[in-house]
Amino acid sequence: MNGSSVARAVSFAALLLGLALGPDGALEAQQTEPPEPLRERLLAFPEHEEFTLDNGLRVIVLSYGGQPVMSARLYLPGGRAGEAAGQAGLASLTADVITRGTTTRTAEEIAETIEGVGGSLSASAGQDFLTISATTLTEHRSTAFELLEDVVEHAVFPEEEVELARRQTLSGLQAELGQPQSLASRRFAAIVFGEDHPYGFRATPETVQALGRDDLVEFRDRTVRPEGALLVVAGRVEREEIETLLRRHLGEWTGAGTPLPEPPQPEERDETRIYLVHRPGSAQSVVSLGHLGIEPGNPDYFALQVTNRVLGGGSDARLFQILREEKGWTYGAYSQFTRPAGRGHFMAQAEVRPEVTDSTVVEILDQIRRIREEPVPAEELEGAKSFLAGSFPLRLETADQVAGQLASTLLLGLPLEHLTEYPERIREVDAEDVRRAAARYIDPEGAAVIVVGDGAQLGDRLEALAPVEYFDVRGAPLAREEVLAGEEVGSSWDGERLEEGERRYEVYVQGEPMGTAEYALERRDGDWLSRVLISSMGSTQETVLRFSSDFVPKAVTQEVSQGPMQIAADLVVEDGRLLGSVDLPEDLGGRREYDQELPAGTLFPGMEEYALAVADLKEGVDLLVTYLDLTRGETVRLEARVVGEEEVTVPAGTFDTWRVEVSGGDTPLTLFLRKSPPHLLIRQEFTGQPVRFDLIALTHP
C-alpha cells in the first residue's frame, strides 16, 4: 500500500481546510468529510495443496491462520440431491444420526470425547452434499481424525437414536408447515423445479415417518464413500503430517459413492402465473416471485451479484427501500440468485399485509422491468459494488471461512479465479453489464408468483393480474370455488358420542413431572359440562365450559393465575350473541367487554378437544376447528391432520392412538388420540418446547 502518499493527501486536505478556517488561526485543521478509500491492498488468496489418497479421497490442505486451530470437513456428494422423491428427509436424518453411536462408542462417549478437548463434531445435509466436520485445536488433531474415522467407517445408527432424530425432525417439520415463509419456499421449489426434481421436493411428515433405520444405512452405504468425496483440512496444519494421519485413519476406508441420478430437466416458463397457497385467516401474505436461474459456471455471475445487490440484496436495496421504507407495506423484501451444483434460481420475496398483496406483486414486477430497462445510476452502482467487494475480505478471516469458500468453488467445478478474483470481477461490472444481465436472467413475463395467504381474501384481486392456481398448505391442489367461497364454517360435531368421565394428566417439562391437569366431563340438563384444572409450576388455570349436545357453546368461565398475573373470563351465549367480559392484566389490554355475535361454528377454547374426540378420524383426514381466543378476542383456526397410527405408553397404560398434528395456534402441537371412540387425549406434545402432557388416570368407560 502506498500509505505515505495517502497521508500526504490527508495533510494536504487539512492544510486547505486550515486556510479556509484561517482568519483567527485558533482552529486546528482537520478532516471534515469521510476520507476517500486508501489504495487497495493486494489480497493474496491463501495457497492450498491437493492430493488424492489411494482409496480415491480427494484432499485439500489449507495451511492458514495464525492460531493453532484446525478443522476437517468432509463433503460427500448426495445431500438432498441424493434422495429419491419418496425418501425426502433421508439425507438430513442420516446426518443427524451418523455421529450418534459407532461400533466402539456410544453417542454419549462421542460427545464426551470431543467436548473433553474443547472441540466439536457435527454432520449436516445440504442441497448437494452431506458434510461431516470435526474441529479442534491443532494439538488435538488426532482426536478429530480418530472420531472422523469412527463415524465415517463404523456408525451403527442405533434404533433409539433414529427414533429420537425422527421425532425432532417431525417437530421441526410441523413448525415449518405452520410458517408462511417456509410454505412459500416449499411451493416455490415445487413449482419452479417440479415435484420430481430433487431441488423441487421437500421432506413431509409422511416421508419422514416412512423412513427406517435400513434406509439410513443404505443411504450411508451409497453416499459415505471416499471415491468422489472431498476432504478439506484447514488451519495451522502441515501437509505431510496431515497426509500421514489421513493414511492412518482413513486409508482403509474404501468404496465409491453411487453416482447421483441425473435429475429431470426443469421446464422453462413462458408465462407469469400465480400459485396461491391457501392459508385461511392468514394475518400476513408472503410473495415469492421468480424462476429458474443460472448454471454454476455462468460468466455473468458477477454482473448478477451486483444486479441483485441493487435490486434486493440488502436493506439499502430497491425492494427494501421501496416496499418498506417508502410504502410501509412490508417487514422485509429481498432477492437472490442461488448457485447450487445444478441449475439455480432467481427469487424476489416480500412479507406483506394481506391488503397490499396484489400491489406488492405489481411493484416487484415493476422493479424488475426498471432494472432491465434503465441503467443503474452511478452512485447506486458504486454503493453495491463497494459493499460486495469490501465485505469479501471479511469473509476470509478464519481458516474455516477460507476452506468453506474454497470447497464450494471446487465442488461446483469452477476455476479457482472465480473465488480469488472476486473483488476485481465485481469492480469491473458497469451499468450496462447490470442492465444486460438483468434483461437476460430476470424475466417478468415468465415468473412463477407464489403467494401464501388467505385465498378467500386474495383470490379475486390476484386473478386480475394473472391466472391463479390454488393449493392447500400441504401442496395439494384446491378447487378455485372451494377457496373463494371462504370459510366453510359450522362443521357439525355429534355430542352424543361423548361420554361422562374423569381424566388426569401429568405435565412434564424436560422429562420431569412439573404439574397436573384434571378433566371432568358430565351431563347437566341435556348439556355437557366440562371442568379442566391445570396446575403447573406455581400457576393454575381453571376452565368450566358448558355446551349443547350439538356443540353450541353456552357458557365459559376461566381463571388463570400466574404469580401476580390474573386472567378471569366469564361469558355466556344468548340468542347467538356472546355476552360478558374478560379481565386481563393492563399490559394485555385490561378488561374486555363482549356483546357481539358469535359466528356459527365457532367454539369456546377447550371445546376443540371434544370436537376431535367425536370426529371420524382416519389417516390423512384434515379437520378444521375454529375457536375464540378469550385473551385476544380473535377467532383462531386450528388445522388438525391425522398423520398416522402409533402405540403410545403412558402411566395410564398402553393405547393404540392416532397421531394428530395441529397447527394454527400459538404453538404447533402433536396429539395422540385414542383410536377407539371417543378419541380421548392420551398424550400431547408441544413442538419446539420441552413440554408434554401424559394421561395418568382415566375413569371414562
Place this chain on the structure above:
Amino acid sequence: MPHPPPVLRALSGLLVGFLTVSSQALAQAPAEAAAGDIPFEEYRLDNGLHVILAPDEESTSVAVNLWYDVGSRHERPGRSGFAHLFEHLMFQGSENIGPGEHPQLIERAGGTSNASITEDRTNYFQTVPPERMNLALWLESERMRALRITEENMRREVEVVKEERRLRIDNSPYGTTQLAAGYYAAYDSASCFAYAHSVIGSVEDLDAAELSDVQDFFDLYYVPGNATLTVVGAFDETPARELIEDYFGSIPAGDAPPDVSCEEPFSHLPVDQTIQDSNATLPAIFLSYGTVETAHADAPALSVLGRILGEGQSSRLHQRLVRGEQVAVQTAAFSSTRRGPGLFQVIAIANQGVEAEALLVLLDEEIERVLEEGVETHEVERAQNQLRSSVIRSRQTVMGRAEALQSANHFHGTPTAILTAVERVARVSPEDVQRVAREYLGPDNRAILRTEPGSATGEEDR
C-alpha cells in the same frame, strides 16, 4: 387439548435467559486465559492516547477497536446507568457526522461495527476492509473530538435504555436476583459503590440525567489519555501511525479521571436475602462469593473451578442436581473477575415442588466436597482444554485479537499479558483448585440470594 397456562409457553424463555448468565462466564475467560501469540507495537500520542498496533500480513481485514477506561464503576451515586447511556449517545452524531451515520458508513464500505459496556470499560469497534481503515479511524476520532448531543436525542436514548432495562431485568425471570447477586448484595455499597450498582442503572437515575451531565461525563472520561486504540490486521505500521496522528493527534489531552475506590467490598458478608420475583415461576438459589481481581494469581484456578462445578453436562452440579437427584432444572457456576475485586457465582433453579432450601443443602454438599476431597486431574484437564480452545478460537479474527490485546492491557496492565496469561491457566493443578476453593468459598464470604416466585416486587437496585 389443554391450552397450557402462559408459564409453560414462557419456559423456553427462561432457559434462554439462564444461558445468558453462564455466557458471562465465558466472556470473562479471555481476560484470564490468553493464548496464542499476537505481535504488536505500542506507543502514546502527545495527548496521551495509548495506541496498540498489530499489523499482520496474513489478515484480510482490519479491526479498529477503541476502549475507554470508563464503565459503570466510574459512576457516582445518583447517576447509575450513565456510562451505558453514554455508550448509546456516542452513536448520536458529532461535528461532521449525523445521528446513526457512523454504522451506516461502515456498512456501505462492507464493514461491521458496534459497541458494548461492562463495569470496567466501554468499547467501540469496527472491522473493515483494509482500504477503509482510514474511515473507521476517522469516525472514531470524530466522536472523540466533538461529540454532539442535543436534549432531544439524549431524552430519546434515555427511553431506549429504560426499555432495555425493562426487557432484560424487570420483565425477565431472575433479573432482579441477578442484580442482587452480581451487584448490590454481593458488594458493600457503602465502601464499594463502584461495583455495588449495576451497569444498566436505575430508572430514577436515568430520568435525572441532564444535558450538562453529558458534557461533564464526556469531558472527564472521553479524553485521549483515558483511551486505548488498538488496530489489528492488514495494514502497514508507518502509514497507520501517520493516519492516527492526523486524526487523533490534535484532540486536546484532558485531565486524568479520578481513581475509583473499592475498599473492603466484602466486609458486609455473609448476607442472606429472599427476593420476590413475579416473573420467576420456580424457586432459585444464587450464591456470590467475594474473590479477586482478574490479574490476581488465584483467578485462573477460580475459573477452572467454575467449569468443573458448573459448566456443561459433565459438570458436578449438573450431574448431581439435574441428572442425579433431579431437584434442579438448571445449574451453573463461574468465576466473574474484573478490574477490582470479583465474584464466584453459583446458581441453581429448582425443579417443580422443590424448595430453595433443599437446593442450598446440595450445593453446599458439592462445594464442601471440593473443599474436603479436591478435584480430579481429568476434570482440571477438561476445563483447561475448553478454556484454551475457546480463547484460541476467539483469536482467529482480527476483532478477537484486538479484544484480547485490549483485555490484557486493561486487566493485566500490559498487552504482553496475552502471552503469559495462557500459561497461568495451563499451570493450574488440582491442588490449586482445592486451595482457592478453601480460600474463597467459605460460608462467611458469601451472599445467599433466594428467589421466591410471587407477587411482591423485588428489592430495588440501588
